[in-house]
Each structure stands twice: as C-alpha cells, then as structure tokens.
Amino acid sequence: MTSVVILGGGPGGYEAALVAAQLGGQVTLIERDGLGGAAVLTDCVPSKTLIATAEVMSSLRRADELGLRIVSNGDDSVLSSIQVDLARINQRVMDLASAQSRDITAKLTAQGIRLMNGNGRLDGTERVVVQHANGTVESIDADIILVATGTTPRELPTAKCDGERILNWKQVYGLTELPKKLIVVGSGVTGAEFASAYDELDVDVVLVSSRDKVLPGEDADAAEVLQDVFERRGMQILSRSRAVAATRDGDEVVVTLEDGREVRGSHCLMAVGATPNTADMGLEQAGVALTASGHIVTDRVSRTSARGVYAAGDCTGVFALASVAAMQGRIAMWHALGDAVAPLDLKRVSSNVFTTPEIATVGMSQDECDKSELRIAQITLPLFTNARAKMQGLRDGFVKLFCLPVTGIIVGGVVVAPHASELIHPIAVAVGERLTVDQFSHDFTVYPSLSGSIAEAARQLHTHDQIADLTV
Missing domain, CATH: 3.30.390.30 (FAD/NAD-linked reductase, C-terminal dimerisation domain)
Structure with a gap:
C-alpha cells in the first residue's frame, strides 16, 4: 500500500487526504492547530460569518426606503433599534469554525485517515519527522509527501500585533466590544472585507491604502464602485498613504504614515499580507525549490522540484483561495496515485471579495x-x-x-x-x-x-x- 504523508490540515491537505484514501493510499495527515486549517479556524469561515452579520445590517439600512419602520417616541428608524453585541457575534463565529473543524475531523476519521497533532518536517524525500504536541518524536516513511502548510499573517517590525489593540486577522475575533475607531492598514482583499464589515456594524473606520484606490488587484471599475460606496457611507480612506509603524498609547493606537502624519484610533487591524509557513521544514535540504519570498515552486500538477514531493495551497503562492488549495491537493493525489488528471487551469477560477x-x-x-x-x-x-x-x-x-x-x-x-x-x-x-x-x-x-x-x-x-x- 502506498504511504501518503500530508503536512497541513487546511483545504489543500484534507481534500488531498480524502482523494488519497479513496484511491487506496495509506494516509497520515499532520496538523498542529486543528483540522480545516486557517481557512476554517481563523480565515474564511470566521470572516464570512462576521460578514454575514454585517450583511443583515446593510439590509436594515434600506429598511426605511422599503417602507419598514419601528414606532417609538424617538427615532423610529429600524436601524436605530438594533444593538450590535460583538462578544456574541464573535462567539458564534468561533463556534461555527469549531463545528466545521469537527465535521472535517469526523469525515477524515471515517475514511481511515490517521490524524496526528503536531509539527512535521521533511527528512529527505521519503521520510517525515513528526514532533507530537506532547513532545514525543516519530519518524514516518513516505512514498508521497504533500506540503500544505499555509501562511501566517505578515507583521511589520514596527507594528507588532499584541492581540488587544493592534491585531492581525487571526486575532480580531477576540474582541468583545466594538472598536470606537478602527484603523485598517492595507486595502487588499482582507483589509477591504474587514473595513466593509466593521463599517456596516457602525464602527468609525479609517482605511489606510498605499495605492490610489482600494483593491488594487481587482477589476478597476469594480474597485471604483466599492471606493465610492465606502466614501458615501462615511469611511475615511487615506489613499497613497503607506503605514510604517503602529504603537500603543494608553487606550489608543497611533499609526504613523510614511509622510509623518499620525492616525489615532482605539484599535488597528494590520492586513499587510502573509508569509508562507515553509521555514525550518527541511524543504531546501530535500531539494524543494523555494521562491525569494519562501513560497514553494510547483508545476500545474502540484509537483515540486523534489521527486515524490508535492505542494498545495497558500504556501505555493498560486492563488490564496481555499478552492484553489483544495483543487491543488486533489490534483496532486490524482497525479501521484496514477488517476486521470487535468492540470490546474487558473482561467477557470472564480474569486470573490466579500465586501458590500x-x-x-x-x-x-x-x-x-x-x-x-x-x-x-x-x-x-x-x-x-x-x-x-x-x-x-x-x-x-x-x-x-x-x-x-x-x-x-x-x-x-x-x-x-x-x-x-x-x-x-x-x-x-x-x-x-x-x-x-x-x-x-x-x-x-x-x-x-x-x-x-x-x-x-x-x-x-x-x-x-x-x-x-x-x-x-
């Protein structure tokens, strides 16, 4: 039986594990944080759950126009009668993420896949060394290895995230009260989505963008529509403004811009990209080529430069999408285990920015x-x-x-x-x-x-x- 060892339990890893098991492989999956990876635990599932709540608020903003009002002695608009309970919202967010992770765990276990809680590293191209969460070490022989270890939020040396006032996208769900003023640094997809969601939750949002418009990587006409919507809703957008530092000042955060200006708020969300989790994994020693940014180089069937070693997901730097990661993982196993396979075609990939x-x-x-x-x-x-x-x-x-x-x-x-x-x-x-x-x-x-x-x-x-x- 072919031994398949997968490092990382996100979409790229767990979808690959299911395919490998279906094709008769003896599958071991190593994950340190929980099945589903960042996509389920700290990224896609949590953020889109938060956004779902914000969408309800967006609909309520149109209530008056649609003829819906609440009779009272004061302000009789529907929106004024809604109170945002962020602690309850974030509890629901994390409960849903945990439930999704448990569902994935049950699905993999039912297919006979061995799940290991710990960190794995390559020892050549035919062995993986696992350090279990309890500190013990185990060596596993592998005919096929898939690396799907994802990424970590990038931090600026001068803007260290503390999880209280200066936050990355993994830490934002720890908030129990709405920020009085949220400074979002970065106007890419992550920054725009959180800025949009918190703006809809009636938070004073300042979006710091180093480019002319928000979403510089998206369709220019679409970005222009979104920027216009943001500005009409009262969001302050600081275009062509690069943040160089973020520091605590009591109950405030001070974001310093490249031109010397300072922006003050109660909280700051750093959305300045991500770095691949590929360091200290024995990849280069095993002959796996990496880019200057640390991403794993793959071809269109997920092969790396090392024989028998494949890679999938955000650590490859292809498209930071759960759907792409899952397809890369499936393609890797189809190819490695001799099933019919078509190369990854990025022209067929649908992507979405979950703003309003x-x-x-x-x-x-x-x-x-x-x-x-x-x-x-x-x-x-x-x-x-x-x-x-x-x-x-x-x-x-x-x-x-x-x-x-x-x-x-x-x-x-x-x-x-x-x-x-x-x-x-x-x-x-x-x-x-x-x-x-x-x-x-x-x-x-x-x-x-x-x-x-x-x-x-x-x-x-x-x-x-x-x-x-x-x-x-």
Missing part, C-alpha cells in the same frame, strides 16, 4: 482584455437597470462580460452586486465550457432576478461580427 457590495470575477480580466491582440468584445450593464435590483433598493454595482470576436465565446466576467459569489457561477460555467454569448443567452433566467442582467449582457453582445465594444 461583493465583487466576483472569473476568466480574463479587464487589463488582460485591454492588452490582448484580439479585439475582445465587452459590455457593462449597471445594476440599477435591473428590475429585481430596483425592488430591493439596490443601486451600486454592474455586470460585465467579455467575449472573443467572431466566435462570441465568453472568456471572462465581473459581477458587482449583493451575493455576487453566487451570481458568478453561470459565467464560470460559460468560461469553462467555452460557451458563446448566443448559447448563453438562449437559456432561461427567472424574472425578476439579478441573474437576468447576466443573460441580458450576453444578448446585447450578439452582433454580426462580434467585435463591438459596448458600454451601457
């Missing part, structure tokens, strides 16, 4: 289309033209589609709307299956629905030569 509104993308980006030698056809439909959006009082957002000239094959799309993470799936199917705008538009959508705008965009892209560049 959400931003979902798949396939070619606007920047790639603009730089392409092909005259990519595109269309943008504002959300406020959609009947369902009007009924729900939604104004901010759009649907954007890209297709090839002549053939009309859909190659990408962007959705900015509530629950864009759900709406992007039909576009992802179209990109993955190379559907044309005509094929796509001939299928029925529910009326009224937000998804109707996606079909309408496809219909408007139908032209005789498919080379029009349409913007409505």
Whole structure:
C-alpha cells in the first residue's frame, strides 16, 4: 500500500487526504492547530460569518426606503433599534469554525485517515519527522509527501500585533466590544472585507491604502464602485498613504504614515499580507525549490522540484483561495496515485471579495482584455437597470462580460452586486465550457432576478461580427 504523508490540515491537505484514501493510499495527515486549517479556524469561515452579520445590517439600512419602520417616541428608524453585541457575534463565529473543524475531523476519521497533532518536517524525500504536541518524536516513511502548510499573517517590525489593540486577522475575533475607531492598514482583499464589515456594524473606520484606490488587484471599475460606496457611507480612506509603524498609547493606537502624519484610533487591524509557513521544514535540504519570498515552486500538477514531493495551497503562492488549495491537493493525489488528471487551469477560477457590495470575477480580466491582440468584445450593464435590483433598493454595482470576436465565446466576467459569489457561477460555467454569448443567452433566467442582467449582457453582445465594444 502506498504511504501518503500530508503536512497541513487546511483545504489543500484534507481534500488531498480524502482523494488519497479513496484511491487506496495509506494516509497520515499532520496538523498542529486543528483540522480545516486557517481557512476554517481563523480565515474564511470566521470572516464570512462576521460578514454575514454585517450583511443583515446593510439590509436594515434600506429598511426605511422599503417602507419598514419601528414606532417609538424617538427615532423610529429600524436601524436605530438594533444593538450590535460583538462578544456574541464573535462567539458564534468561533463556534461555527469549531463545528466545521469537527465535521472535517469526523469525515477524515471515517475514511481511515490517521490524524496526528503536531509539527512535521521533511527528512529527505521519503521520510517525515513528526514532533507530537506532547513532545514525543516519530519518524514516518513516505512514498508521497504533500506540503500544505499555509501562511501566517505578515507583521511589520514596527507594528507588532499584541492581540488587544493592534491585531492581525487571526486575532480580531477576540474582541468583545466594538472598536470606537478602527484603523485598517492595507486595502487588499482582507483589509477591504474587514473595513466593509466593521463599517456596516457602525464602527468609525479609517482605511489606510498605499495605492490610489482600494483593491488594487481587482477589476478597476469594480474597485471604483466599492471606493465610492465606502466614501458615501462615511469611511475615511487615506489613499497613497503607506503605514510604517503602529504603537500603543494608553487606550489608543497611533499609526504613523510614511509622510509623518499620525492616525489615532482605539484599535488597528494590520492586513499587510502573509508569509508562507515553509521555514525550518527541511524543504531546501530535500531539494524543494523555494521562491525569494519562501513560497514553494510547483508545476500545474502540484509537483515540486523534489521527486515524490508535492505542494498545495497558500504556501505555493498560486492563488490564496481555499478552492484553489483544495483543487491543488486533489490534483496532486490524482497525479501521484496514477488517476486521470487535468492540470490546474487558473482561467477557470472564480474569486470573490466579500465586501458590500461583493465583487466576483472569473476568466480574463479587464487589463488582460485591454492588452490582448484580439479585439475582445465587452459590455457593462449597471445594476440599477435591473428590475429585481430596483425592488430591493439596490443601486451600486454592474455586470460585465467579455467575449472573443467572431466566435462570441465568453472568456471572462465581473459581477458587482449583493451575493455576487453566487451570481458568478453561470459565467464560470460559460468560461469553462467555452460557451458563446448566443448559447448563453438562449437559456432561461427567472424574472425578476439579478441573474437576468447576466443573460441580458450576453444578448446585447450578439452582433454580426462580434467585435463591438459596448458600454451601457
């Protein structure tokens, strides 16, 4: 029986373990913090649970417009009657994360996978040394090794996180009271999501961004919509402002900017990226190539430069998405154990930013289309033209589609709307299956629905030569 040893119990690790067990491998999975990894315990599950609460607050902000009020002697708006209990919110967040971790543990155990609580390191390419949580050490022979050890929040030497006032994204769930003023350093996906959530929970938020706009890595039109929404809601955005330090001053935090300005708040959330958990694991000694940043170099079937050693997830620096990590892990086991396998295709990856509104993308980006030698056809439909959006009082957002000239094959799309993470799936199917705008538009959508705008965009892209560049 083939011995498979997996280091890391996040999506890349536990999904790989399930596939390896299904294909007859003798599987050992080593995890030090809990099954599910950061995605379940401190990242995706907790953050999106917090955001779900913030979404309710966002809906309540439209209550007056929709005709919902509370009768009282004072302020009779619905929103004024809601009190945010952060301690209860965060308790629910962590309870859900723990429950998800237990579910994963039960699923792996039921498949006969050996679970070990501890730290593993490579001893060459055919052995893993495990230091158990109780201090004992064990050596395991391995025919196949998968490294899926994830990342750790990056910290600035001059902004050490203390878990009380200066926080990283793992520590924020320890708060029991709403910050009076939260300074979020970093305007990437993590920073934007937390800034959006706490702003919806009625916290005074200051977002420190080193770039011109929030979300510099996302669609520029989508980022512009989100920045406009943030500013209209009263969030202070300090663009082109790089934070160089964060220090405690009593019950306040002082964030110092590169130009000498100081920003004061009650709390600070550092969202300045992550570093891979690849140090002191024997990787380089085993012949595993690393990038300058410490990420593991892999090919499209998750192989590293060392024979028999694979890697998956955020430690590879491919895409910091749980869905990608899980697919990398599955592909690794399919390849290693001789099953049918297709290389990882990043053009088919859907991603989402869980702000209000959400931003979902798949396939070619606007920047790639603009730089392409092909005259990519595109269309943008504002959300406020959609009947369902009007009924729900939604104004901010759009649907954007890209297709090839002549053939009309859909190659990408962007959705900015509530629950864009759900709406992007039909576009992802179209990109993955190379559907044309005509094929796509001939299928029925529910009326009224937000998804109707996606079909309408496809219909408007139908032209005789498919080379029009349409913007409505």
